[in-house]
Amino acid sequence: MLVQIAFTLLTTGLLISAALYTDSLKEQRLWAMGNIASCLGLALGAATGLPDLVHACLSYGVMGLGLALILRGLRIFGRQELGIGWMVGIVLVPLAVTAYFTLVQPSLPARLALTGMYFGVLNWVCAATLLRHGNGHGVSVTVVGFVALGVSLFVRGGYLLVNPQASDQAAMEIMNFTLFVIPLGQVCVMFGLILMVVRRYAERLRMLSTIDALTGALNRAALELQGQRIMQRARQGLRSVAVVMIDADHFKQINDSFGHPVGDEVLRHLSVLLMGQLRPNDLLARYGGEEFVLVLDGLNSTSAVNVAERLRQLVEQATVTAEGQSVRYTVSMGVTSSGIHGYNLMQLISAADAAMYEAKRAGRNRVHSG
Structure with missing residues (x-):
């Protein structure tokens, strides 16, 4: 018992230390609290001098609370x-099992057996x-631990339930087995x-390094990295790749007339609308300001123009509501493909950018191929 408490205290201390940071994960704090409760329950179980009912209820109730907190943290993690x-x-x-086998039908072996099996099932x-x-996400070690704890507690409880007065060699072997497996x-x-x-923190860092915080689209660095991979695979597979440059028309006027919060909502709306229409292998990135880039794998210029025109119409028909105001906006798009400019991503982006400015000069709210 003391070994279990020592192991639990040691590892709980590590979780608590990490949970003290202000941006710690909610599940991390729940796991820390759950382990504190489990440790307290184990300590209460080893305590003496309390009435049997109070002693048992406190011990099992607090351990149950600890497992409930840990389980909630696991659910939130998922x-x-x-x-x-x-x-x-x-x-x-x-608590109910303890009360029944203490007050109604007193039986220490049954109480220990059933609560042990119950905690095994919870694991x-x-x-x-x-x-x-x-x-x-790195859960295999934790799963093995929970399974091992469950097996140990359930086997020990089941044996005690079937053989409540057991004190033979088999009982000692089972006890030694569980005393070895439970700490592990x-x-x-x-x-x-x-x-x-x-x-999970590594995932956060990866998200921060690749995702634009405002719109949820890829940032420029991630576009260059992932876009080059698409270009390489497309070149090897002898298929076309199209690039579309998208710019929100008169965006400065939107900011000046309605305020920057509304302008930010317009950019978020545009990003969500575009992402909702893309295929799994396509890329959407915020290139800068109000400019976005689409990389469309497997499409030539003609097909990409059709996609861009459909997206332009969706934007034109949409209304953005923010800060109690309704805003409508349009976009200009420039389209090019590897069939015209090759598989160099930056050259394709430059060509699509030039085509987009041609769409601007032609009156905005249109698609131009170049």
Whole structure:
């Protein structure tokens, strides 16, 4: 028991240290609180001098709360949720079992067996949650830990339930097995959770380095990196690639007339509208200011012009509502393709930019191919 508490305290300290940062993940804070509760529950279980009912209810109730907090954190990590009602239910089950086998039908072996099996099942639920919703983000170590804990607790509880008075060699072997596996499982879970936090922060950094914060489109650096890959694959596959430069017409007037918050909403609206029409292999990037670039894999100039014209019409028909005001706007587009200018991304962007300015000079709200 003391070894379990020591392992839990050590790894909980690491989670708490990371959770103290102001921008820490919500699930990270829940895992830290859950481990504090689990550690407190284990300590209460080892305490003496309290009435049996109070001792058992405090120990199992607090451990149940700890697992409920951890499970909620796992659900949030997987972009899911766990309602307060479910958390209350998780805590009430071991309390009800404890009360029944302490007051109604007193039986220490049954109480220990059923609560142990229940906590084993909860660990399996945690493992299943990660397998289903964790998206493979470094969760394997944590899953192994939860499965090992579940097996140890369930086997020990099941054996005690079937053999409540067991004190033979088999009972000792099972006890030794669980005393060996449970600390290892806890270490796997705790360090697995820390690994998951690190991976999630790495995702954040990758997003910050590749995504435009205002619009959600790729930024210029990501466009150049991913666009070059598309060009290379297209050249090897002998297929065409089209590039479309898009500019919001009279955007400065929108900012001056309606304010920058409305202008920002126009850019977000344009980005969302364009992304909603793209195929999985296409790219959309904010190139600068009110300019966006589309990279359309597998399309020649004629097909790309048709796509651009459809997008232009969608923009023209749309209305943006922001700051209590309704705004309509248009875009000018320039289109080119590798069939005309080759597979150099920057040359294609330059040619599409020149074609876009031709569309501006021709009266705006139109598509020009160059």
